Amino acid sequence: EVQLVESGGRLVQIGGSLRLSCAASGFNFDEYDMNWVRQAPGKGLEWLSHIPTRGDSIDYADSVKGRFTISRDNARNSLFLQLTSLRAEDTATYYCVRSSSWYYLDYWGQGTLVTVSS
Amino acid sequence: DIQMTQSPSTLSASVGDRVTITCRASQTIHSYLAWYQHKPGKAPKLLIYKASSLQTGVPSRFSGSGYATEFTLTISDLQPDDFAVYFCQHFHTYPYTFGQGTKLEI
Numbered sequence: 134e135v136q137l138v139e140s141g142g143r144l145v146q147i148g149g150s151l152r153l154s155c156a157a158s159g160f161n162f163d164e165y166d167m168n169w170v171r172q173a174p175g176k177g178l179e180w181l182s183h184i185p186t187r188g189d190s191i192d193y194a195d196s197v198k199g200r201f202t203i204s205r206d207n208a209r210n211s212l213f214l215q216l217t218s219l220r221a222e223d224t225a226t227y228y229c230v231r232s233s234s235w236y237y238l239d240y241w242g243q244g245t246l247v248t249v250s251s
Numbered sequence: 252d253i254q255m256t257q258s259p260s261t262l263s264a265s266v267g268d269r270v271t272i273t274c275r276a277s278q279t280i281h282s283y284l285a286w287y288q289h290k291p292g293k294a295p296k297l298l299i300y301k302a303s304s305l306q307t308g309v310p311s312r313f314s315g316s317g318y319a320t321e322f323t324l325t326i327s328d329l330q331p332d333d334f335a336v337y338f339c340q341h342f343h344t345y346p347y348t349f350g351q352g353t354k355l356e357i
Contacts, residue, residue, distance in 0.1 A: 177338070177352050178338055178349040192345040195346070235342075244294070
């Protein structure tokens with residue numbers, strides 16, 4: 134069974150930093166591209182970033198480019214998102230999401246909540 | 252960026268009904284569209300990919316259609332478990348974008 138479990142979300146001050154993690158199991162992690170997607174309270178879903186299997190050719194949404202960094206450790210079956218220069222509008226539930234071989238998003242974690250406040 | 256416009260934002264229905272949700276893309280995305288079901292506190296669940304392909308394990312009362320810029324998700328014979336929020340999403344190019352969501356309520 135595919136499982137994606139996010140962790141690291143917490144209350145952080147405006148301008149602060151945070152590192153989110155995602156532990157993957159139930160599939161060969163190094164064979165799949167991965168993504169982060171978020172949902173702010175009462176808002177829709179926002180795709181943030183994509184990382185291929187070998188960590189090259191990374192993509193970011195304009196809203197987080199230069200502030201967030203996606204990475205992966207295939208030996209540890211883990212995905213990461215480093216968040217810096219956090220703003221109040223970054224408050225959201227952050228989801229770790231697997232890409233299928235056709236690049237649609239096929240499995241999602243349950244999310245981790247990041248709250249950015251002064 | 253490709254914009255996805257989803258309607259309606261809220262849909263009221265009853266068990267046994269058939270409902271349709273529409274998603275429109277700002278430019279052609281061919282068949283690169285997926286539909287998801289999302290319940291509070293749970294992981295979003297993939298229902299349909301490539302516009303009309305049913306994800307393994309999803310009941311056949313869910314169906315998708317469309318091409319280029321106009322797409323629909325149809326749920327036949329609504330069941331109590333189907334009351335949730337539904338999102339469309341294109342996977343044509345990055346950045347992927349989502350529709351605003353449709354809340355299906357009793």
